[in-house]
Amino acid sequence: MADLAVDLGKFQLKNPVMTASGTFGYGFEYNKYYDISQLGAVVVKGIRMTPSHGNPTPRVAEVTGGMLNAIGLQGPGVEKFLHGEEYMPFLRKTGASVIVNIWGTTVAEYAEVAERLEADKEGITALEINISCPNVKAGGAAFGTDTALAAEVISAVRKATTLPLITKLSPNVTKITDFAKTAEDCGSDAVSLINTLSAMSIDIETRRPVLANKTGGLSGPAVKPVAVRMVYETARAVKIPVIGMGGIMTAEDAIEFFLAGATAIAVGTANFVDPFAPVKVIAVINDYLDRHNCKSIYDIIGKVETA
Amino acid sequence: MSQTGEILSNVNLKGDYYSIEFYAPETAASAQPGQFVHVKIGDDRGDWILRRPFSICNTDPEKGIVNVVYKVVGKGTAALAKTAPGVCCDVMGPLGNGFVPVPGTIPVAVCGGYGAAATFMLTRQKEKGVLLLGARSTADIILTERYEAAGFDVRLATNDGSAGTKGFVTDLIPQLLAENPGKKYCFYACGPHPMLMALARQLRSLGEMGQLSIDHRMCCGVGSCFACVVKVNAPGTADGWRYARSCSEGPVFNLEDVYVEE
Ligand SMILES: Cc1cc2nc3c(=O)[nH]c(=O)nc-3n(C[C@H](O)[C@H](O)[C@H](O)COP(=O)(O)OP(=O)(O)OC[C@H]3O[C@@H](n4cnc5c(N)ncnc54)[C@H](O)[C@@H]3O)c2cc1C
Numbered sequence: 001m002a003d004l005a006v007d008l009g010k011f012q013l014k015n016p017v018m019t020a021s022g023t024f025g026y027g028f029e030y031n032k033y034y035d036i037s038q039l040g041a042v043v044v045k046g047i048r049m050t051p052s053h054g055n056p057t058p059r060v061a062e063v064t065g066g067m068l069n070a071i072g073l074q075g076p077g078v079e080k081f082l083h084g085e086e087y088m089p090f091l092r093k094t095g096a097s098v099i100v101n102i103w104g105t106t107v108a109e110y111a112e113v114a115e116r117l118e119a120d121k122e123g124i125t126a127l128e129i130n131i132s133c134p135n136v137k138a139g140g141a142a143f144g145t146d147t148a149l150a151a152e153v154i155s156a157v158r159k160a161t162t163l164p165l166i167t168k169l170s171p172n173v174t175k176i177t178d179f180a181k182t183a184e185d186c187g188s189d190a191v192s193l194i195n196t197l198s199a200m201s202i203d204i205e206t207r208r209p210v211l212a213n214k215t216g217g218l219s220g221p222a223v224k225p226v227a228v229r230m231v232y233e234t235a236r237a238v239k240i241p242v243i244g245m246g247g248i249m250t251a252e253d254a255i256e257f258f259l260a261g262a263t264a265i266a267v268g269t270a271n272f273v274d275p276f277a278p279v280k281v282i283a284v285i286n287d288y289l290d291r292h293n294c295k296s297i298y299d300i301i302g303k304v305e306t307a
Numbered sequence: 308m309s310q311t312g313e314i315l316s317n318v319n320l321k322g323d324y325y326s327i328e329f330y331a332p333e334t335a336a337s338a339q340p341g342q343f344v345h346v347k348i349g350d351d352r353g354d355w356i357l358r359r360p361f362s363i364c365n366t367d368p369e370k371g372i373v374n375v376v377y378k379v380v381g382k383g384t385a386a387l388a389k390t391a392p393g394v395c396c397d398v399m400g401p402l403g404n405g406f407v408p409v410p411g412t413i414p415v416a417v418c419g420g421y422g423a424a425a426t427f428m429l430t431r432q433k434e435k436g437v438l439l440l441g442a443r444s445t446a447d448i449i450l451t452e453r454y455e456a457a458g459f460d461v462r463l464a465t466n467d468g469s470a471g472t473k474g475f476v477t478d479l480i481p482q483l484l485a486e487n488p489g490k491k492y493c494f495y496a497c498g499p500h501p502m503l504m505a506l507a508r509q510l511r512s513l514g515e516m517g518q519l520s521i522d523h524r525m526c527c528g529v530g531s532c533f534a535c536v537v538k539v540n541a542p543g544t545a546d547g548w549r550y551a552r553s554c555s556e557g558p559v560f561n562l563e564d565v566y567v568e569e
């Protein structure tokens with residue numbers, strides 16, 4: 001058994017396997033399958049100040065090697081998240097490390113959500129600022145594709161909370177390292193990437209977009225090589241830790257991200273295929289480390305050989 | 308809750324319809340009418356990665372068998388139809404909330420096409436009931452022999468008149484009610500969305516009891532992704548409705564909760 005504990009600067013995790021926001025609900029659903037406190041961290045679906053309906057349906061479309069989604073961040077709002085039985089009170093009872101993904105439609109709303117969570121932060125390990133959802137019109141994408149706006153959001157959230165901050169980056173930009181540096185400069189303690197790639201699918205019989213929202217975010221195995229490249233570049237551009245995700249279905253996929261420079265990884269779409277995916281990833285990473293005589297996960301982090 | 312799901316048999320019923328049996332003892336042990344299984348067809352990580360949801364048509368708890376009746380409509384179901392017994396398909400389930408039989412009422416299953424699979428286990432109730440089955444044409448009429456063998460009174464409606472009454476399944480309801488004015492019925496429905504909405508309006512105006520299985524394209528099947536949402540009434544909120552996850556909060560909803568757009 002190798003040592004899987006990782007240090008993300010302002011916080012530590014017992015192992016480097018987290019869930020990707022929006023693919024694991026609020027943890028409640030999967031705790032019926034296994035004890036979710038085994039995971040490095042549970043990252044919950046995006047939370048804003050008020051409840052939101054999200055987008056009309058159809059919200060998902062399957063494509064070769066993955067899927068498109070345009071859920072539109074349906075959610076209970078921060079008050080219900082903090083007090084509703086199946087949200088934070090449940091998560092506190094499990095003892096899991098909880099990372100709350102937050103979003104807003106204005107800079108002020110991002111800060112407000114962070115402030116509200118700060119006031120009730122028991123059981124919260126960190127906040128992940130979602131500046132990169134491609135499915136929300138006011139805000140979301142705009143914040144994640146403009147470095148000046150990204151800086152405003154991250155700085156405002158930084159002022160509103162003492163909790164460790166992760167900034168979740170959008171891949172829908174020309175140079176993702178610019179955004180990673182912005183996050184670092186504005187006080188973010190880590191960056192996570194990638195969110196989904198903006199995409200579209202058309203039904204050729206009806207000639208209509210498959211998604212009601214017309215466009216959506218691509219995730220799953222198809223995005224993995226893009227994500228690995230972005231993690232590789234980002235890990236070289238910033239000093240803060242990088243959390244890698246995008247198409248991780250197996251431990252082998254995860255190990256590519258560690259080699260590319262990720263300190264932790266998140267399992268997303270794979271949860272839909274196999275609810276046990278994150279626990280299987282942890283077990284098989286362990287086997288891999290043993291097989292390669294590695295004492296610690298750090299023996300592979302950033303160890304891709306490019307010479 | 309998740310099993311290797313060896314295929315025990317996989318036979319063509321007629322046309323595009325198949326009946327498949329999985330060895331899934333945990334699912335078979337507790338499945339209720341209207342619940343579903345989420346099936347991983349093959350190992351493909353390319354052409355399709357998501358599971359496919361199917362209603363549990365029948366079970367044999369002693370032998371650990373789960374029966375699903377499916378129509379070939381796309382890639383996944385086409386691949387399933389070609390899969391031989393002996394092959395395993397990971398089966399998750401039973402998932403979702405099923406129909407809750409109302410004691411002292413006569414069950415009336417109101418179904419469209421393969422919706423008839425979702426209500427079949429209601430035939431296990433003591434009260435023998437009625438199946439009202441609607442379809443485009445006789446080619447989409449399935450499972451009637453099974454319902455008849457279980458003692459149900461089967462009545463058909465087809466859009467083209469090729470079997471039963473020409474028209475919609477909802478057209479069969481006034482006649483049924485007129486036959487036995489004193490009887491108390493409970494309607495259990497599964498079918499295409501427009502049919503369910505028409506039925507919801509009709510049952511409300513008639514003051515009848517009902518439970519409707521309403522779903523949308525699913526992804527996780529357990530309530531985590533919010534893909535398969537349908538509108539349900541939410542009294543006291545600004546819009547009067549909210550999006551409920553059909554996989555975990557449904558797929559069966561009480562008639563009172565179904566939001567019908569006017
Ligand atoms: C709760 C529930 C119960 C169901 N019960 C049955 C049943 O008993 N028998 C049966 O034949 N079918 C049933 N369906 C529909 C069945 O899931 C789809 O026909 C099947 O997923 C189509 O897969 P495909 O790969 O052949 O089609 P494709 O069109 O290739 O599938 C592409 C994607 O769209 C989804 N999809 C396509 N059509 C539907 C649909 N009608 N409903 C939901 N998702 C769809 C698929 O799951 C997949 O993700 C049920 C659906 C739900 C939600």
Ligand SMILES: Cc1cc2nc3c(=O)[nH]c(=O)nc-3n(C[C@H](O)[C@H](O)[C@H](O)COP(=O)(O)O)c2cc1C
Nearest residue numbers: 020021022046069130194195219220246247268269
């Ligand atoms: C259905 C769905 C919902 C998602 N919702 C969110 C969300 O609320 N917030 C967020 O930051 N990312 C969200 N994401 C993006 C994922 O967290 C992840 O970044 C992306 O899917 C890539 O990883 P994957 O290929 O392993 O799924 C969502 C993805 C999917 C598929």
